[in-house]
Each structure stands twice: as C-alpha cells, then as structure tokens.
Amino acid sequence: MKTRIIGAIIALVLTVVGAFFLISYVRNADARAQQGAELADVYVVTKEIPSGTPGESVGDFVKLDTAPKKNIPENAVTELSELDGLVADGKVLVGEQLLQAQFVDPAVKASRGDVDVPAGMQEVSFALPVQRMVGGAVRAGSQIGLVVTKYEVGADIKDGTPTFVPETQFSFNNVLVTNAQIGENVSDGDSSEEETSGDTILLTVALATHDAERLVWAMEGYEQQGDYIPYVGIWATLQNDATDTSGSAPVNEINFR
Incomplete structure (x- = not known):
C-alpha cells in the first residue's frame, strides 16, 4: 500500500516538473523567435466588434499589444483616430488584428443597401408622397428629420373663442434611414398586375421604442383624417451631421411670419 502511495507521489512530482520544463521551453522558444525581431x-x-460599429467606439473592443513587425499587415491600424468617421464593414472577431480594410465610409456601406440598425433600436416603415420626401432624394443611410403639423388647443384668431389650431414643429431629428424604395400601387382596372408608382416613397427607419410609437401614432392620424384630424401632415427633411436644429420652435397662425 505504501509503495503505491509513494509511486503516485513520484508520478505527480514528475508530471509537475515535466509541465514546468515544457512551459519554460515554449517561453524560451518564443523569446528566441523574437530575438532580433523588430x-x-x-x-x-x-471583444467582437459588431458590423456598423462607429470607428470612434472601437477603443472599447480592442487592446494595444506588440508583435513582430514582419507579422503585421501594411494596413494595420496604428492610431484609433484613423477610424474616425468610418464604420465596421462587418463583424471583426476576437483575436484579429485591427485593420483599416475592416472599416468603410458609412455612405459606401449604405450605397450597397447594407445599413446596420444601431443597438437597441428597431425598424419601422412608412410611406409619403415624393414631394414630402425631399423630392425622392432620401436614400438608405440618409439622416432625416420629420416635421409634423398637428392640431393643438388654441383660440380663434378672429374672435378668441376656444378651438383647435394647426401647429407645426420638428418632432424627429437625425433619424437613420435603413431602406428607401418607390411605393407600389395595385391597378384598379381589369389587370391584376402591380404598377410602380413614382409619386410615393416607402422608407424604413431605425428608431428607439418610444420614437417608433410616436411615428406610428403620427402616421395613423395622417392616414385616417376625418371629423377629428389629429394631424394635418408630415414632411421629411434631409439632414447631416452638421445640421443645426437648435432653432426649432412650434409654428402656428399667430407666430407665423
């Protein structure tokens, strides 16, 4: 019995010693391989970088390391600021070196119809006549604003009696368009074939949950006008990163100039 215990202890010691020498050999081999290497x-x-991640946010997904210069591709990112204004063209997996080729201009990505929905947002579609859609200039990847005219409690401009008055204001800004296409109408004639109509644009946009609810509510009022008309109309504007909306204010029949 004692012989077996002693044998087991010796085997364990040999295993530990062997593992130590193996690790030391591997480390020394790495050191020898890098000796003299620049x-x-x-x-x-x-941490995996999701497709569409802005270059300005990449710092949360990477760490700075060193490697032999001969093993680093020519287009490797040397400064994270090189990625400012760009987005990840696809997923970048854990363990990969960060390369400039993994990032593209958002407009290039959008031109391929490949617009990523930001984390936490969801897509919703709506259609408006082309004259309300910047003449059809809106594309996938565009940023738009939505100006909504709705009825508010007010006073008649002539005699001051209480009434509902239309009021116009920006209700949405910097909305990301993920898809844009010409609307389709079904012919009401003998033919059952669908006809393409150039007077309607169907947009799909990415919105946070409550903003999606607000947009749907506005469109319900716009599309179902009746005795009670909560909305007179909705118009889209084409915006960009430099668009200044700080001057936005409600416009009605009293302060319209």
Missing part, C-alpha cells in the same frame, strides 16, 4: 504596436480585438 517589434511594433498593434491593436488586437478583445
């Missing part, structure tokens, strides 16, 4: 900084992905 090292350079490289960014390595530590």
Whole structure:
C-alpha cells in the first residue's frame, strides 16, 4: 500500500516538473523567435466588434499589444483616430488584428443597401408622397428629420373663442434611414398586375421604442383624417451631421411670419 502511495507521489512530482520544463521551453522558444525581431504596436480585438460599429467606439473592443513587425499587415491600424468617421464593414472577431480594410465610409456601406440598425433600436416603415420626401432624394443611410403639423388647443384668431389650431414643429431629428424604395400601387382596372408608382416613397427607419410609437401614432392620424384630424401632415427633411436644429420652435397662425 505504501509503495503505491509513494509511486503516485513520484508520478505527480514528475508530471509537475515535466509541465514546468515544457512551459519554460515554449517561453524560451518564443523569446528566441523574437530575438532580433523588430517589434511594433498593434491593436488586437478583445471583444467582437459588431458590423456598423462607429470607428470612434472601437477603443472599447480592442487592446494595444506588440508583435513582430514582419507579422503585421501594411494596413494595420496604428492610431484609433484613423477610424474616425468610418464604420465596421462587418463583424471583426476576437483575436484579429485591427485593420483599416475592416472599416468603410458609412455612405459606401449604405450605397450597397447594407445599413446596420444601431443597438437597441428597431425598424419601422412608412410611406409619403415624393414631394414630402425631399423630392425622392432620401436614400438608405440618409439622416432625416420629420416635421409634423398637428392640431393643438388654441383660440380663434378672429374672435378668441376656444378651438383647435394647426401647429407645426420638428418632432424627429437625425433619424437613420435603413431602406428607401418607390411605393407600389395595385391597378384598379381589369389587370391584376402591380404598377410602380413614382409619386410615393416607402422608407424604413431605425428608431428607439418610444420614437417608433410616436411615428406610428403620427402616421395613423395622417392616414385616417376625418371629423377629428389629429394631424394635418408630415414632411421629411434631409439632414447631416452638421445640421443645426437648435432653432426649432412650434409654428402656428399667430407666430407665423
């Protein structure tokens, strides 16, 4: 019995010693391989970068490491600021080196009809006549604003009696368009074939939950006008990163100039 215990202890010791020498050999081999090799900084992905991630946010997904210069591709990112204004063209997996080729201009990505929905948002579609859609200039990847005219409690401009008056104001800004297409109408004649109509644009946009609810509510009023007309109309504007909406204010028959 004692012989077996002693044998087990010896085997365990030999295993530990063997593992120690193996690890030391591997480390020494790495050191020998890098001896004389010119090292350079490289960014390595530590957390998967989702497609569409802005370059300005990449710092949360990578760490700065070093590697032999000969093993670093020519288009490797050396400064994270190189990615400002760009977005990830696809997923970048853990362990990959960060490369400039993995990022593109958002407009290029959008031109392929490939617009990523930001995290936490959802898509919703609505259609408006082309004259309310910047003449059809809106494209996938565009940023739009939505100006809504609705009825508010007010006073008649002539005699001051209480009434509902139309009021116009920006209700949405910097809305990301994920898809845009010409609307389709079904012919009311003998033919059952669908006809393409150039007077309607169907947009799909990405919105946060409550904003999606607000847009649907506005469209319900616009499309179902009747005795009670909560909305007179909705218009889209084409915006960009430099658009200034700080001057937005409700416009009605009293303050319209």
